Amino acid sequence: MLYELITNNIHNNNIALYKCYNANKVFYRKAAFSHWGNKVIENEKKGYDWFYENSETLIEIGLRKKYFYELDIPQFKGKKFPTESIISGNEKTIEMIIDYYKDRWSTKDVFAIHGDLALCNFVIDDKNIKLVDWEHFHYSDKEYFGYDIINMLFILIYHESKRTFRLNKRNSDFLKKCYMQLIEGVDSSNKLLEKPFQNAKDYLLKFAYRFVINTNVNNKFVLSGSPLSVLEHFDSIVTK
Amino acid sequence: MTLQDNFINLSSAAGLGLIDFDEDDIAVDYGCMFFDSLVYASKLCKKTFGINPSYERLKTLQKRLVEEEVKNCDLVNANCSELLFEEKVDCVIINCFLEQLLIEIKHNKTIYFNSKIRSKKEDNNPEKIRIRFLQTVYKGLRPGGTLYLSYANKLRFNVFLLLSKFEIMSFFSSFSLKNALSFFLLIKTIYLFFYYLLSRKGLGKLLKANGFTDIEKHAVFPDHKYPLKIIPLSKLGECSFEPVQYQYREGSLRRISAGIKRRVDMLIFNKFKLFELSPSFIITAKKAS
Numbered sequence: 001m002l003y004e005l006i007t008n009n010i011h012n013n014n015i016a017l018y019k020c021y022n023a024n025k026v027f028y029r030k031a032a033f034s035h036w037g038n039k040v041i042e043n044e045k046k047g048y049d050w051f052y053e054n055s056e057t058l059i060e061i062g063l064r065k066k067y068f069y070e071l072d073i074p075q076f077k078g079k080k081f082p083t084e085s086i087i088s089g090n091e092k093t094i095e096m097i098i099d100y101y102k103d104r105w106s107t108k109d110v111f112a113i114h115g116d117l118a119l120c121n122f123v124i125d126d127k128n129i130k131l132v133d134w135e136h137f138h139y140s141d142k143e144y145f146g147y148d149i150i151n152m153l154f155i156l157i158y159h160e161s162k163r164t165f166r167l168n169k170r171n172s173d174f175l176k177k178c179y180m181q182l183i184e185g186v187d188s189s190n191k192l193l194e195k196p197f198q199n200a201k202d203y204l205l206k207f208a209y210r211f212v213i214n215t216n217v218n219n220k221f222v223l224s225g226s227p228l229s230v231l232e233h234f235d236s237i238v239t240k
Numbered sequence: 241m242t243l244q245d246n247f248i249n250l251s252s253a254a255g256l257g258l259i260d261f262d263e264d265d266i267a268v269d270y271g272c273m274f275f276d277s278l279v280y281a282s283k284l285c286k287k288t289f290g291i292n293p294s295y296e297r298l299k300t301l302q303k304r305l306v307e308e309e310v311k312n313c314d315l316v317n318a319n320c321s322e323l324l325f326e327e328k329v330d331c332v333i334i335n336c337f338l339e340q341l342l343i344e345i346k347h348n349k350t351i352y353f354n355s356k357i358r359s360k361k362e363d364n365n366p367e368k369i370r371i372r373f374l375q376t377v378y379k380g381l382r383p384g385g386t387l388y389l390s391y392a393n394k395l396r397f398n399v400f401l402l403l404s405k406f407e408i409m410s411f412f413s414s415f416s417l418k419n420a421l422s423f424f425l426l427i428k429t430i431y432l433f434f435y436y437l438l439s440r441k442g443l444g445k446l447l448k449a450n451g452f453t454d455i456e457k458h459a460v461f462p463d464h465k466y467p468l469k470i471i472p473l474s475k476l477g478e479c480s481f482e483p484v485q486y487q488y489r490e491g492s493l494r495r496i497s498a499g500i501k502r503r504v505d506m507l508i509f510n511k512f513k514l515f516e517l518s519p520s521f522i523i524t525a526k527k528a529s
Binding site for chain 1: 247248249250253254255257258260261263280283284334457466468469470472474475478479519520
C-alpha cells in the first residue's frame, strides 16, 4: 500500500491525514500522534456515526484503537469543492445544502453541530450528499439550529470578498435569500435569529471547548476572528 | 491537569505513517537521528532498538525515553555495520544516517567506525561502507520486513550555492595547497552525494543490489524532520501538490520571503513537476519474502 501525506498537525490537531492507495481501492486515513489526537479522532468517529446513522447507504468508517488511533474513511465519489470556494457559481449547491440541512438536522432527536461546515467538506453526486471532516462535532441545544449554515455562509463571504468583507448586490441578495430559506419555520426561541452572525460568533466563543480544538479559536475559525462591525454589517444585510 | 497539558505531540514522525506498524513488530532505528521517530515506533511496536555508536547521544536519548515512559526500547552502543539481528526485525528506520556517514567520511572523522575497519584502508571506501551497512540492514530484516529511509536532498541549490560560495571564496582569497585540496574534496563530496543520494536511480539501484524490492521513493515537504506533505513519486498523476505553508515568524520581510518560496514551489512542483528537486526524500522498500 502507498501513502500520500496530505496534511499534518493542521491547527495543532496532532493528526496526520493520508491518502492511501491500495491495489483495488483508495481511501483516506487520519492518524493521531498524541493522546489529544486520539481524542479528536474518537470525536470525529462519533460525528460520522451520527451523520451516517440513517444514511441511505451503509458507510463503514473504521476506527482502530492502537496506542495512537487511526480512522479509515472511504473516498466518496462525487463533486468536490476547493477550500476557497465562493458564493458565485455555487448558488444552487448552497440552496441544496440548506434544504438538506433543514431536512436532516431538524428531524434528529439530539441536535448535533458539525462545527466546521464549509463547502469544501461536502462531496455531492446526483443522489447523495456526503459530509466529511467531523473533528469538531458536538451535541448542542436545538436553539442553535442553523449554526453550521451561518458558519458556512460566512466562510463563503470571506473568500468571496477576498477578506475585504464587501459583497456586490447580487451576492448580498443571495445571502438574504439563504437566511430566509434557513429560518423559514424555525422556532422563535432560536438563539441565532435577528443577529445570526454575531450570535453564531458568541456561541463559538462561549462554547469553544465543545469544538475539540487545540489552538486559539480565532486561528481556526474566520467567524470568531472577524470584527464585530463586520458581523453587524452582514447581520443587517440578511435581516433588513 | 487537563488532557492538553499532558501529552507529547509526535507529529514530526508523520513520515512513519507510511509504514503499517503492527503491535507485534520489532523495529530498529539506526542512528536514532530523530528522537520522536523512535518514541513513536516504540509506542506502536512490541519492541524497538536504537543503535548509535555515540555513547553521548544514547545518553541524551535515554533521558527522553524515560520522560516519555517508553519501556520497550533498548539502546545499543554499537558500530553501524555490526550484525546484531538475524532475520528478526520487522522494520528498520534510517533517518539521515546515510548522509551522516558521508559527512563523517568527508571530515575524516572516525567515530562511526571501529579501529579494525579504520586500519584497513581498502575497507574505508565510502561505497563499501554503505554497501556493508545496507547488507547488515538486509540481513537483520525478516523476509517481508520494511526499510524506511529518509534523507535531505543536497541538490537544493541554496545549500549547493552556500557550500560552493564558501569553498570558492576560501580558495581564491589566499591560495594554498590546503585550500585547493579542500575544494577538490568538496567536488568529491558533491559527486558522492549526487551518486548515492541524489541521482534518480542511484540509491534505488544500491537497494536493489542489496536484495530489496517494492522500492518506493517519496518527495517530502518542507523537510523530512517535520514532514507536512509527502508524495509518492509513482503516484504523481493522482496526487495534488499544494505547497505547504512555510512557518514564518513576525516581520513583513519573513512573510514576503515565505510567500515567494510558496510561489516558487508552485512553479517548480505544480507546473514543471520537478519533484527531484524536493527538499527531502523518503524511501520505503521491502525484503523479498
